[in-house]
Structures are given as C-alpha cells and as structure tokens.
Amino acid sequence: xxxxxxxxKVTDRRHFTADGELRGDAPSPSASxxxxxxxxxxxxxDASEAPPVNFSSFIISLATQAADFIxxxxxxxxxxxxxxxxxxxxxxxxxxxxxEDESRIVDGILFxxxxxxxxxxxxxxx
Numbered sequence: 001x002x003x004x005x006x007x008x009k010v011t012d013r014r015h016f017t018a019d020g021e022l023r024g025d026a027p028s029p030s031a032s033x034x035x036x037x038x039x040x041x042x043x044x045x046d047a048s049e050a051p052p053v054n055f056s057s058f059i060i061s062l063a064t065q066a067a068d069f070i071x072x073x074x075x076x077x078x079x080x081x082x083x084x085x086x087x088x089x090x091x092x093x094x095x096x097x098x099x100e101d102e103s104r105i106v107d108g109i110l111f112x113x114x115x116x117x118x119x120x121x122x123x124x125x126x
Contacts, residue, residue, distance in 0.1 A: 055098065056105050062087050063109040070113070070120045077121055084113050 017023055051057075062083055069080035091106050098106070 055094070055102050059087060059090065059102075059106055059109060062090075063113060066113050067116065070116045075120070075124070077117065077124070080113075080117055080120075084110070084117065087113070 015023060053061075066080045066083035066087070069076045069083065087106065087110060091110065094102075
C-alpha cells in the first residue's frame with residue numbers, strides 16, 4: 001500500500017524540560033490563547049474544568065448536599081428538607097420532559113433521601 005504521509009507539524013509548547021528546567025525556546029504566554037472568529041481571543045480550555053452540567057448530574061449534586069445535611073458532620077435537617085423540596089419542585093416542573101433514566105434517577109433519589117430524612121429525624125428526637 002502506497003499511502004502518502006500526512007502533512008503534520010508537531011510543536012512542543014511545554015515550558016519546562018523533562019528535568020524541570022525552564023526551556024529557553026518556550027513560547028510566551030501571550031502566544032498560547034486560541035484565536036477565535038472576529039479577532040477575539042480566548043484562553044485555551046483548562047483540562048481541570050468540570051464536565052458540562054446536565055439534569056441528572058444537577059439532581060445528583062443536590063442529593064449529595066441533602067445527604068450531607070442529613071448525616072454529615074454538621075447535621076441540618078431544615079436545610080435537608082429544603083433541598084429535598086427543591087428536588088420535588090424540579091420533578092414537578094420537568095414532568096413530561098424527562099427521559100426514562102432521568103425520571104428513574106429523580107424517583108430513586110427522592111425515595112432514598114426521604115427515607116434517610118425520616119430515619120434521621122426519628123433518631124434525633126429520641
């Protein structure tokens with residue numbers, strides 16, 4: 001097979017050598033931003049950025065907060081009740097617009113949080 005070699009150019013943009021020394025030919029910081037349309041520049045995306053938020057990850061985030069309020073170091077059942085109510089509100093407001101997976105996640109999370117809330121509330125009153 002006679003394949004033409006791709007026309008690629010690889011540029012090392014690392015500022016340090018393998019030994020940790022600063023490279024003399026390292027690109028300047030002003031050269032690293034990506035150039036966008038209409039002459040605007042934006043910084044290159046950071047590898048540590050969080051993934052985009054979707055409905056399921058947002059509900060799971062709220063559930064994590066509620067669970068921490070229910071059984072965390074600083075127990076706060078009032079705050080837990082408020083977060084659970086917010087998840088219930090989101091469930092009502094998104095009725096008919098959720099996927100089956102999203103509905104299953106919301107229903108399961110609400111069941112688990114309500115059960116943990118009642119158990120914690122009963123345990124703290126005795």
